[in-house]
Amino acid sequence: MKGLEEFLASVRARYSVDDESLLKVNIKRFVVGEKLRGLIFNKLNLVYAGKYLGKMKKKFLPSSILLDELNDQEVLNRIHTDRETAWLFVCGRDIFEDKIQRLEGEFKEGNDFLVMHEGHCLGYGRVEPFEGRMILRNVFDIGDFLRREKQR
Amino acid sequence: MAKKDLFLERYRELGHNLTGAERTRQAIRVNPLKASNEELVRKLGRVGVKLTRVDFLDHGFYVEGSRFSLGASFEYLLGLYSLQEAAAQFPVKVLGPRSGDIVLDMCAAPGGKTTQIAAAMGNGGAVVAVDVSRRRLYALENNLERCGIVNCAVYCADVNEMDFKDVRFDRILLDAPCSGNYVTDRGWFNRRDLRDVRSNAERQRSLLRTGMGLLKEGGTLVYTTCSLEPEENELNAQWLLDGSDAKLEKIEGPGSPALTDVFSRELDSEIANCRRFWPEETGTQGFFVAKVVNP
Numbered sequence: 204m205k206g207l208e209e210f211l212a213s214v215r216a217r218y219s220v221d222d223e224s225l226l227k228v229n230i231k232r233f234v235v236g237e238k239l240r241g242l243i244f245n246k247l248n249l250v251y252a253g254k255y256l257g258k259m260k261k262k263f264l265p266s267s268i269l270l271d272e273l274n275d276q277e278v279l280n281r282i283h284t285d286r287e288t289a290w291l292f293v294c295g296r297d298i299f300e301d302k303i304q305r306l307e308g309e310f311k312e313g314n315d316f317l318v319m320h321e322g323h324c325l326g327y328g329r330v331e332p333f334e335g336r337m338i339l340r341n342v343f344d345i346g347d348f349l350r351r352e353k354q355r
Numbered sequence: 356m357a358k359k360d361l362f363l364e365r366y367r368e369l370g371h372n373l374t375g376a377e378r379t380r381q382a383i384r385v386n387p388l389k390a391s392n393e394e395l396v397r398k399l400g401r402v403g404v405k406l407t408r409v410d411f412l413d414h415g416f417y418v419e420g421s422r423f424s425l426g427a428s429f430e431y432l433l434g435l436y437s438l439q440e441a442a443a444q445f446p447v448k449v450l451g452p453r454s455g456d457i458v459l460d461m462c463a464a465p466g467g468k469t470t471q472i473a474a475a476m477g478n479g480g481a482v483v484a485v486d487v488s489r490r491r492l493y494a495l496e497n498n499l500e501r502c503g504i505v506n507c508a509v510y511c512a513d514v515n516e517m518d519f520k521d522v523r524f525d526r527i528l529l530d531a532p533c534s535g536n537y538v539t540d541r542g543w544f545n546r547r548d549l550r551d552v553r554s555n556a557e558r559q560r561s562l563l564r565t566g567m568g569l570l571k572e573g574g575t576l577v578y579t580t581c582s583l584e585p586e587e588n589e590l591n592a593q594w595l596l597d598g599s600d601a602k603l604e605k606i607e608g609p610g611s612p613a614l615t616d617v618f619s620r621e622l623d624s625e626i627a628n629c630r631r632f633w634p635e636e637t638g639t640q641g642f643f644v645a646k647v648v649n650p
Contacts, residue, residue: 235508236505236506238457238480238481238506239481239506239507239508241522242457242483242508242522243508244510244517244518244519244520244522245518248511248512248517249508249509249510250492250496250509250510251492251495251499251507251508251509252507252508253505253506253507253508254505255496255499255500266500267500267501267503268500268503268505271503286429289429290429293429293432320429323433325429325432325433345432345433346432348432348497348500348501349426351493351497352497
């Protein structure tokens, strides 16, 4: 799955999905195990199934479930933050380099990083230049769960 | 007679002196897929939230005080817990889903009980969740992702019309659309009348009929509503007993045995195996739970 592979490479993660387990429901992508595959009665009314990997828009947007799973990997682009920075990130804000407590990976333009607080993944961002320095631009954060509810 | 008085008079006839002002306490349910009870108590304790255990639940806690909305904390967004009223957590405990089961959640949105079922199964087995409302299913999808659930297939359909091929389920939860109750809905008395109750009862019977047809031999169906009205509860259970070989298994736990004398109509003594939560007795919202076994 091309978009997923691009995202994985951008955070130096590994994850494989075999074609048989991959399920597309509109723009959403899922991994469906054998037991659940026997319960896909029709795809017309199906809205969600199994492990939600993310959405395929222009780029692949990973789900919090996938980010959580990647977080188990040793080699990964990650930044660790304090509670205040983490909370601002969850509210949709970007992260300045000087607010990073610990960095795993190379903080250079175009690289993606998972944002961590106390071992939990809060989302991810992309390194971009901003007013002469580098910031981590928020791409997805778990505050999205609340924003989605408000949009409905 | 004002609608409030009419309903309160009905409850009096059923042996319960309710005031119409009873309220429930805020409660949460820990998601064992992501945190232990102790871990969550510690984490929320650090930010000033005091929790006390709900004695009849494995992962339920009352919230004794919080300076912020518990629906917008780190821990909530990370899926470590869900907001769920205490009585509403009981039906899934009665259902007792196990890893390896195939479970149907018939009226699943917004997914509080679906995530509870999936978590109780340790993300094993499979859960089919169905709801007719696409809008409410967005909330369910959100909850599944937030709570890290990976064993559910979700359909937007009228469960009565849906083709399940030849699949039959080990366990079914029918958390039926109902009239609700005034404890969690302050405008309830102004919006409800007995016509709603009767029309809901009819819809519930049709869902019960569908559910029983989808249950494996020896399987368990839990029928539950958050209505206090016997037409949606005991009388539907009686309707089921009258028209099938189903048995009602005894439910132990909080609340009281369901009614066997409803407005001078005597019901089968087996109905007392079901459980009722009366707000003034349990300090929760009203609830009815029946555990139906397909012999």
